[in-house]
Amino acid sequence: MTKLAHFHGGLAIAANKCASPIIDSNLPDELIYPLLQRANNYTLPIVKLGERVLKGQIIASANSPFTAPIHAASSGIVKAIEPRIIAHPSNLTDDCIIIETDGLDAAIAFQPCPDYQKETPADLRAKIHQAGIVGLGGAAFPTATKLTTEQDIHTLIINAAECEPYISCDASLIQQQAKEIVQGALILQFILQAKHCIIAVEENMPKAKQALQQTINTYLIQLITVPAIYPTGGEKQLIQVLTGTKIPAKSLPAEHGFICQNIGTAYAVYQAIIQGLPLTERIITVTGKGIKQPQNIRTRIGTSTKHLIAQSGGYNQEVQRLIMGGSMMGIALSSDEIAVTKATNCILAMTSDQLESKSAEMPCIRCGDCATVCPAELLPQQLYWYGRSGQLEQCQDYQLFSCIECGCCDVVCPSHIPLVQQFRAAKGAIIIKEKQAEQANLAKIRFQNQQQRRAKEEQEQLAKAEKRKATIERMKAASLAKKKSL
Numbered sequence: 001m002t003k004l005a006h007f008h009g010g011l012a013i014a015a016n017k018c019a020s021p022i023i024d025s026n027l028p029d030e031l032i033y034p035l036l037q038r039a040n041n042y043t044l045p046i047v048k049l050g051e052r053v054l055k056g057q058i059i060a061s062a063n064s065p066f067t068a069p070i071h072a073a074s075s076g077i078v079k080a081i082e083p084r085i086i087a088h089p090s091n092l093t094d095d096c097i098i099i100e101t102d103g104l105d106a107a108i109a110f111q112p113c114p115d116y117q118k119e120t121p122a123d124l125r126a127k128i129h130q131a132g133i134v135g136l137g138g139a140a141f142p143t144a145t146k147l148t149t150e151q152d153i154h155t156l157i158i159n160a161a162e163c164e165p166y167i168s169c170d171a172s173l174i175q176q177q178a179k180e181i182v183q184g185a186l187i188l189q190f191i192l193q194a195k196h197c198i199i200a201v202e203e204n205m206p207k208a209k210q211a212l213q214q215t216i217n218t219y220l221i222q223l224i225t226v227p228a229i230y231p232t233g234g235e236k237q238l239i240q241v242l243t244g245t246k247i248p249a250k251s252l253p254a255e256h257g258f259i260c261q262n263i264g265t266a267y268a269v270y271q272a273i274i275q276g277l278p279l280t281e282r283i284i285t286v287t288g289k290g291i292k293q294p295q296n297i298r299t300r301i302g303t304s305t306k307h308l309i310a311q312s313g314g315y316n317q318e319v320q321r322l323i324m325g326g327s328m329m330g331i332a333l334s335s336d337e338i339a340v341t342k343a344t345n346c347i348l349a350m351t352s353d354q355l356e357s358k359s360a361e362m363p364c365i366r367c368g369d370c371a372t373v374c375p376a377e378l379l380p381q382q383l384y385w386y387g388r389s390g391q392l393e394q395c396q397d398y399q400l401f402s403c404i405e406c407g408c409c410d411v412v413c414p415s416h417i418p419l420v421q422q423f424r425a426a427k428g429a430i431i432i433k434e435k436q437a438e439q440a441n442l443a444k445i446r447f448q449n450q451q452q453r454r455a456k457e458e459q460e461q462l463a464k465a466e467k468r469k470a471t472i473e474r475m476k477a478a479s480l481a482k483k484k485s486l
Helices: 121-130 143-147 169-192 206-216 235-243 263-275 305-311 369-373 380-388 392-397 408-412 419-485
Strands: 022-024 030-034 036-038 041-045 058-062 076-085 093-101 155-160 196-202 222-226 258-262 281-287 295-300 319-324 346-351
Touching: 022 169, 030 076, 058 093, 121 143, 121 169, 121 263, 143 169, 143 258, 143 263, 155 169, 155 235, 155 263, 169 196, 169 206, 169 258, 169 263, 169 281, 196 206, 196 235, 206 222, 222 235, 235 258, 258 263, 263 281, 281 305, 295 305, 305 346, 369 380, 369 408, 380 392, 380 419, 392 419, 408 419
Parallel strands: 022 295, 155 196, 155 258, 196 222, 281 346
Antiparallel strands: 030 093, 036 041, 041 058, 076 093, 281 295, 319 346
């Protein structure tokens, strides 16, 4: 039996999981695709108004390694490219491609690659990129980019530690698609040429564990059960639990020979390589006491949350808040017209009795509870004070960007201080400041280059003038000499 390690902090939280099997979503009347994929990374639309698109067709292309192409999830007409409210903490509006579905679900011709071992890892990464696959655990980082590393990877970890309360999309996927998930893990292992492959499943997922165990018996894959402590599913926390290796701040797991991929990502890789299917759908948990029929739904990316809630029986009268994601790391939505994206794993409708009573924020009493539960071993109290006072350099000194925004500190704070909200704001301020500094530096460089060009041009003009003057003087001298000789 594998001896497991422990990460610092964390919380034991009631799971509140939805155990229903996966159902297919109905085809919505329209599909909405934000061009903003993650952080500040955008895709570029390559379709025009009025154009008919097919299921699986690329409608927006990646313009950097930090984005992946977007594919239409059904056939229809591009009826608009316009601002819509998107899934973002600030509920901002941003440009989206709007497709009016035609009900035909006509698709492009797909190109499966069942004999993937005859392909090179580079070719398989290219196929994964072209399929638009990103991390489906919530971060949505492009999978092909994560698989492109100069480091020697000795261990691939497939993350099925679904530690966030309410979310059960991964558990339901494992129970119904265990063989395909294992095949996806083998493809990822082949690409990375990793010696070891571990699938980590939480102890409160017995049916998922059983399904995986029956499948991996014929493969050299290790299945390990991990404690249901939040946030065990965090990348660095999971690596520490499984291997005892602590990944330092400002260091990536790949630098230490580890790559983590979500269970849903492994399944998407199987679909992309073996079946030739791009990422156009994913499993989403629609749950909470505010929903009449909680369930796991295979959803077309771009579907509105309103459509999914209607398919789940609609709202209960006591519903108070709609959240995209889990109760710990999800974001509150201002409208159910907002579309689900590749990063969406849950739609949570909560009632007043599910929400903690929101007492007024009080001054920090320096109890230290936030530091005790922080899985990243930060000092949230210090980060809060520095962020609130605008001392952004000190925030970085205290490793602000190592914060995974898990919300543990928010839960235990007796003063009800919205710490994660403050940390997100501070991160945003730092990013803006760095961009402004970058732009200022670029402007400075351009000005210096302009001054150098002008100085060079002036020198060249002076040199030409001196040359002309010298030529004229030589001609005068020659003419004078000629006259004297006559």
